[in-house]
Amino acid sequence: MNIKTLLKLELKNRMSGNSSKGNSWWKAIFYIIFAAVAVYAIYAVGKLFFEMFAKANIAYEALVILYTVFFLFMTFIGTSSTIKVLYYKGDNEILMRYPVSGDEVFISKTLFLIITQVALTIIIIVPFLFAYGEVVYGKITNIYSMNIDFYNIIPASVFFLIVIPFLLSNILAIPIMHVTNRIRNKFALIIIGLAICVTLMFAAYMLLFDKMVTFMNDKEFSVFDESLVQIIVEVAQYLIPTKYFADILIGHELYIAYPVLVGMSGILLAGTIVVIIKLYPKTLLNNVEVEGSAFRRVTKNRRRPIFMTLLHKEFLQVFRSVNYSFQYFVLACAMPVMVYFCNNITMQLGANQIGEQIALGMTMLVMLIFATVITSFSATSTSREGDNFYHTKVAPVSIRKQLFVKFFMYLIVSVLANGICTGVLIFTKQVEILVGLWLFAVVEAISIGLTLTSMRFDIKRPYFNLSGEGEVVNNNASTTLSVAMGFLVAIVEGVLCMFLSYLAADNFVIPGTDPEFVITQELMYIVCTAFAAIFMIGSILNYSFRLTKTYNKIAK
Amino acid sequence: MLEISHLYKKYMNSERFSVEDLNLSLKPGEIFGFLGQNGAGKSTTIKCLTGIYPYTSGSITICGYDIAKDPINAKLNMGYVPDNHSVYEKLTGREYVNYTADLYKVSKRDRNERFEKYVNQFKLTKAVDSQIKSYSHGMKQKICIIAALIHNPKLWVLDEPMMGLDHQSMVEILKRMDEHCADGNTVFFSSHNLDLVSKICDRVAIIKDGRLQCVIDLHVKGNKEALETTFCQITATEQDIINEQNTLRRNIIIND
Numbered sequence: 001m002n003i004k005t006l007l008k009l010e011l012k013n014r015m016s017g018n019s020s021k022g023n024s025w026w027k028a029i030f031y032i033i034f035a036a037v038a039v040y041a042i043y044a045v046g047k048l049f050f051e052m053f054a055k056a057n058i059a060y061e062a063l064v065i066l067y068t069v070f071f072l073f074m075t076f077i078g079t080s081s082t083i084k085v086l087y088y089k090g091d092n093e094i095l096m097r098y099p100v101s102g103d104e105v106f107i108s109k110t111l112f113l114i115i116t117q118v119a120l121t122i123i124i125i126v127p128f129l130f131a132y133g134e135v136v137y138g139k140i141t142n143i144y145s146m147n148i149d150f151y152n153i154i155p156a157s158v159f160f161l162i163v164i165p166f167l168l169s170n171i172l173a174i175p176i177m178h179v180t181n182r183i184r185n186k187f188a189l190i191i192i193g194l195a196i197c198v199t200l201m202f203a204a205y206m207l208l209f210d211k212m213v214t215f216m217n218d219k220e221f222s223v224f225d226e227s228l229v230q231i232i233v234e235v236a237q238y239l240i241p242t243k244y245f246a247d248i249l250i251g252h253e254l255y256i257a258y259p260v261l262v263g264m265s266g267i268l269l270a271g272t273i274v275v276i277i278k279l280y281p282k283t284l285l286n287n288v289e290v291e292g293s294a295f296r297r298v299t300k301n302r303r304r305p306i307f308m309t310l311l312h313k314e315f316l317q318v319f320r321s322v323n324y325s326f327q328y329f330v331l332a333c334a335m336p337v338m339v340y341f342c343n344n345i346t347m348q349l350g351a352n353q354i355g356e357q358i359a360l361g362m363t364m365l366v367m368l369i370f371a372t373v374i375t376s377f378s379a380t381s382t383s384r385e386g387d388n389f390y391h392t393k394v395a396p397v398s399i400r401k402q403l404f405v406k407f408f409m410y411l412i413v414s415v416l417a418n419g420i421c422t423g424v425l426i427f428t429k430q431v432e433i434l435v436g437l438w439l440f441a442v443v444e445a446i447s448i449g450l451t452l453t454s455m456r457f458d459i460k461r462p463y464f465n466l467s468g469e470g471e472v473v474n475n476n477a478s479t480t481l482s483v484a485m486g487f488l489v490a491i492v493e494g495v496l497c498m499f500l501s502y503l504a505a506d507n508f509v510i511p512g513t514d515p516e517f518v519i520t521q522e523l524m525y526i527v528c529t530a531f532a533a534i535f536m537i538g539s540i541l542n543y544s545f546r547l548t549k550t551y552n553k554i555a556k
Numbered sequence: 557m558l559e560i561s562h563l564y565k566k567y568m569n570s571e572r573f574s575v576e577d578l579n580l581s582l583k584p585g586e587i588f589g590f591l592g593q594n595g596a597g598k599s600t601t602i603k604c605l606t607g608i609y610p611y612t613s614g615s616i617t618i619c620g621y622d623i624a625k626d627p628i629n630a631k632l633n634m635g636y637v638p639d640n641h642s643v644y645e646k647l648t649g650r651e652y653v654n655y656t657a658d659l660y661k662v663s664k665r666d667r668n669e670r671f672e673k674y675v676n677q678f679k680l681t682k683a684v685d686s687q688i689k690s691y692s693h694g695m696k697q698k699i700c701i702i703a704a705l706i707h708n709p710k711l712w713v714l715d716e717p718m719m720g721l722d723h724q725s726m727v728e729i730l731k732r733m734d735e736h737c738a739d740g741n742t743v744f745f746s747s748h749n750l751d752l753v754s755k756i757c758d759r760v761a762i763i764k765d766g767r768l769q770c771v772i773d774l775h776v777k778g779n780k781e782a783l784e785t786t787f788c789q790i791t792a793t794e795q796d797i798i799n800e801q802n803t804l805r806r807n808i809i810i811n812d
Contacts, residue, residue: 294690309658387642396631
């Protein structure tokens with residue numbers, strides 16, 4: 001009975017279950033619709049993915065690669081969830097005060113982890129497998145051509161794909177947690193490492209996406225050359241054990257595949273039981289979370305000007321948090337690479353579909369979308385203060401100055417990110433130098449506007465809902481609002497640039513004007529600059545209007 | 557030092573005043589205790605005078621500076637220790653105190669001198685260069701106190717400073733309060749500990765339902781001893797009085 005209650009509590013916590021009964025129904029319907037749309041989208045992408053590989057006769061290898069990527073993904077997700085749910089303090093401390101046994105807490109939390117793994121695996125991998133079946137064996141609706149065995153074996157394959165990463169995650173969680181705690185305070189190292197990982201993952205994703213776009217444009221030819229096909233075939237052979245997931249599905253070397261998978265499951269299960277019995281209670285009691293994450297740093301007393309001391313404190317607050325650093329610095333570091341790849345593909349797509357004229361607008365749109373993601377961090381600038389919010393009120397420094405320091409830090413990051421992005425675009429000849437400088441000015445003006453608007457959203461309605469580590473638990477409504485606004489502004493500005501450039505290319509004359517009003521490229525520059533300037537000035541005015549009074553109203 | 561005049565505070569969406577027509581005047585060199593039951597309005601008053609909450613009407617001046625009209629100068633003369641010991645936990649103790657010292661424009665010489673003095677006094681020498689998140693409850697309270705005193709404020713405000721502290725830490729804080737006042741400064745603190753208040757305070761104020769009930773000079777003979785009785789009489793609710801009468805009646809019946 002306790003297990004059921006604890007599991008319900010865990011599920012409610014994850015799905016922010018403080019909504020009313022009516023709301024819960026709507027939420028459930030929304031989740032179902034969302035899942036259905038996601039499944040269909042994955043199926044469509046999967047079909048394209050396998051068609052592309054099938055053209056080069058390497059559909060099986062594609063299946064092995066897919067299983068490998070998903071296996072790594074699930075092991076990663078499983079390990080991080082296990083660490084969060086089972087070992088980190090948080091609600092463990094609260095639950096331990098209730099009349100429930102440690103076993104019940106453990107089982108309920110494990111069940112929650114399994115439910116998450118099952119849901120993720122079914123939603124992501126099953127549509128891919130159906131797509132594979134359709135590409136390789138023909139239409140599902142055509143009963144005569146379809147391979148019944150293939151579809152019948154999908155549950156077995158999925159079962160192993162849930163069980164093996166889940167058990168592996170349980171074994172890996174404790175050592176990884178200790179390693180994480182050891183390197184946790186090497187903040188610069190973490191940021192650089194994460195930035196490299198994110199950039200590489202994104203680059204790999206965009207390269208695959210680029211191939212798919214190329215394939216979409218012309219499905220008659222394979223996008224892989226002979227040598228690449230050879231490498232893929234060679235690599236796929238050695239992707240053990242994930243190769244065996246694919247093998248049982250297509251009935252290849254079953255006498256090896258099944259024993260290996262069953263044997264692995266057994267060994268990992270035994271390992272998990274040993275870890276749980278021997279190490280789980282010990283790890284909980286050792287309180288590794290706090291002990292391992294605090295550090296010692298001997299410094300001298302140093303006097304700084306007020307502006308610098310506020311900036312230093314603000315920087316350390318973000319820099320010394322892996323979550324915040326990832327949300328902010330890492331994404332800002334990875335932004336130039338993301339913009340380069342996205343711009344490359346969108347330009348290719350857009351130019352093919354509409355024409356060269358829209359390339360600049362596409363670049364602008366891509367840059368603004370990434371700028372929105374980066375600047376949305378400022379939508380938690382007040383909320384992040386949490387219990388320390390009183391400091392901002394007690395300090396003998398004006399609120400405007402304190403907020404300006406926060407803005408200044410965001411400005412430095414956005415100028416660097418946008419500047420490097422522009423540099424990359426100029427260097428790779430995606431835009432010309434002068435155009436690049438103009439692009440930078442426009443994007444930076446909008447970034448400033450977005451930062452100030454996001455900060456103002458948060459001042460109007462801060463959410464001081466922090467975790468044990470003193471960090472914002474979930475992105476608040478202000479973040480959602482600022483991202484939505486950023487996307488809207490990006491679309492308006494991007495479309496304006498594209499549309500006016502397109503008309504300017506034909507020297508379009510506005511009908512009924514006397515003398516004739518011709519749309520020129522200069523007009524496009526003027527309109528886009530004016531839009532950015534108006535947005536920035538409007539944001540500054542909106543931000544400044546009764547700022548101190550609104551801030552003082554916040555009662556934490 | 558601190559003048560509170562006709563202070564009214566009403567929270568948003570609340571129908572009643574949390575603080576109503578409160579008047580207080582604190583002199584230099586005194587330790588002033590602020591007493592009241594939970595929800596009486598002590599913390600609200602303190603949050604108004606420190607600038608954390610805006611207030612509905614009235615005035616608060618610190619060393620002659622109005623907290624609403626000239627907040628910067630008023631705050632420069634005040635040090636505040638909150639009731640929840642909240643500090644920037646990602647900083648080390650030294651970084652946090654230096655951050656506060658910078659905001660209060662403390663010279664390097666003064667800060668070095670005071671920092672060493674307080675860190676030794678509160679026995680934080682070993683921990684001061686560790687991240688605050690590794691500190692215990694009491695250590696966090698102590699680093700808050702050091703940060704509040706680093707600029708040697710004329711008015712030191714503490715909101716329930718002894719909550720959750722061990723005996724030794726309490727003695728250290730009381731000693732520091734005494735020394736601070738001996739230099740001509742003022743200490744204003746809220747507490748539930750009547751025994752402690754009666755021992756160290758020069759004067760106390762009792763607040764009930766947001767209204768100031770009385771200010772008691774503890775140097776007047778008999779006031780110190782009678783503080784607990786006075787406090788209970790003032791803060792007793794109607795139900796408390798009925799309960800007491802019932803107990804008395806029952807005792808009489810039993811004796812008869």
